[in-house]
Amino acid sequence: xxPKTALAIAASIVLALVVADAFVVYQLEDPTxxxxxxxxxxxxxxxxxxAAGVVAARFRWLTEYVGRAWTLLFLFYTLLAVxxxxxxxxxxxxxxxxxxxxxxxxxxxxxxxxxxxxxxVAGLQFYGPAVVKIVVFLAAIAVACALVMPTVVDVWLSDAxxxxxxxxxVSAVADMLTFILVAPLLLTLWAFRGGQLSWVYGCLALSTIxxxxxxxxxxxxxxxxxxxxxxxGLFLACLAVAAAAFSQLATSRSxxxxx
Amino acid sequence: MSDATPVVxxxxxxxxxxxxxxxxxxxxxxxxxQALGIAPDQLQIPDTPKLLDALRPMLSTLIGKQRAxxxxxxxxxxxxx
Numbered sequence: 001x002x003p004k005t006a007l008a009i010a011a012s013i014v015l016a017l018v019v020a021d022a023f024v025v026y027q028l029e030d031p032t033x034x035x036x037x038x039x040x041x042x043x044x045x046x047x048x049x050x051a052a053g054v055v056a057a058r059f060r061w062l063t064e065y066v067g068r069a070w071t072l073l074f075l076f077y078t079l080l081a082v083x084x085x086x087x088x089x090x091x092x093x094x095x096x097x098x099x100x101x102x103x104x105x106x107x108x109x110x111x112x113x114x115x116x117x118x119x120x121v122a123g124l125q126f127y128g129p130a131v132v133k134i135v136v137f138l139a140a141i142a143v144a145c146a147l148v149m150p151t152v153v154d155v156w157l158s159d160a161x162x163x164x165x166x167x168x169x170v171s172a173v174a175d176m177l178t179f180i181l182v183a184p185l186l187l188t189l190w191a192f193r194g195g196q197l198s199w200v201y202g203c204l205a206l207s208t209i210x211x212x213x214x215x216x217x218x219x220x221x222x223x224x225x226x227x228x229x230x231x232x233g234l235f236l237a238c239l240a241v242a243a244a245a246f247s248q249l250a251t252s253r254s255x256x257x258x259x
Numbered sequence: 260m261s262d263a264t265p266v267v268x269x270x271x272x273x274x275x276x277x278x279x280x281x282x283x284x285x286x287x288x289x290x291x292x293q294a295l296g297i298a299p300d301q302l303q304i305p306d307t308p309k310l311l312d313a314l315r316p317m318l319s320t321l322i323g324k325q326r327a328x329x330x331x332x333x334x335x336x337x338x339x340x
Contacts, residue, residue: 058323059323064319064323064324065319065320066320066321066322066323067323118320118321121320122316122317122318122320122321123286123289123290123293123316123317124278124282124285124286124289124317125285127281127282127285191278191279191281191282192277192278192279192282193279193281194275194279194280194281195275195276195277195278195279195280195282195283196276196277197277197278197279197321197322198279251277251321251322251323251326252322252323252325252326253326
């Protein structure tokens with residue numbers, strides 16, 4: 001299977017999950033609706049966690065540069081999935097959830113930092129004139145601020161407990177940083193265009209765009225569309241990571257490239 | 260580019276499969292200068308081991324050590340080194 005096929009399969013699964021959530025789960029009555037909706041979200045996060053874990057293992061976890069990035073992504077999606085399931089099942093203390101949220105978000109920043117730095121660490125450079133690179137970074141910063149600042153302000157003004165506020169704040173800052181780090185991902189994608197690695201970075205950038213859609217849904221869309229947009233963003237983020245993982249795995253196989 | 264450098268063509272072909280044509284050419288330029296102090300079109304077959312040593316960390320970072328070693332072997336095979 002080629003990376004293009006993996007991306008097509010991931011896109012099909014995203015569509016299937018969105019349709020299932022909007023037209024099947026939404027028609028159900030609680031508590032079945034609650035369970036089915038939670039199961040779909042957990043499934044998407046679980047797929048991302050397993051995919052990232054497989055790649056991390058292939059690259060010997062923390063031993064290699066690529067392995068470290070995928071290990072952190074595995075940690076992020078695993079904690080996200082586990083804490084989500086425990087939360088929906090009513091198991092686990094709020095403090096435990098807050099700690100998991102903080103660790104998960106720090107892991108996400110680390111993962112995207114490593115992916116964003118990969119080209120430089122490899123001794124290569126982004127392609128194109130400096131002005132293009134500056135514009136891409138400024139655009140990413142502008143989008144990140146526009147999407148996340150309202151949440152940061154809300155958290156700052158909230159009267160929730162200290163740990164809970166810290167967790168929410170770390171989560172918001174992590175969102176902002178990972179949204180900004182879409183810039184080096186896009187520039188790396190452009191540098192690798194035509195090569196197998198472009199699929200990895202393209203899918204990772206798509207995953208971040210999925211989280212952007214998820215974040216934007218609350219602030220930019222009418223109430224009737226929020227839930228569907230949030231779910232679409234989440235499913236896209238998770239399945240794009242799975243497609244990126246497959247593409248990364250493909251680069252490590254002998255005979256991956258027809259040369 | 261000179262016809263006397265099948266070395267460039269072989270390296271670029273293997274690298275471009277992963278990095279794309281542009282970045283493969285950039286990598287050749289960067290690492291040929293760094294390791295040997297020459298332009299890619301001046302590369303000769305005896306330069307292959309040194310250039311491979313210079314490229315190995317870059318490939319390991321992006322596609323892992325095992326695949327980097329396999330590509331080095333393929334390049335050696337294609338150049339008969």
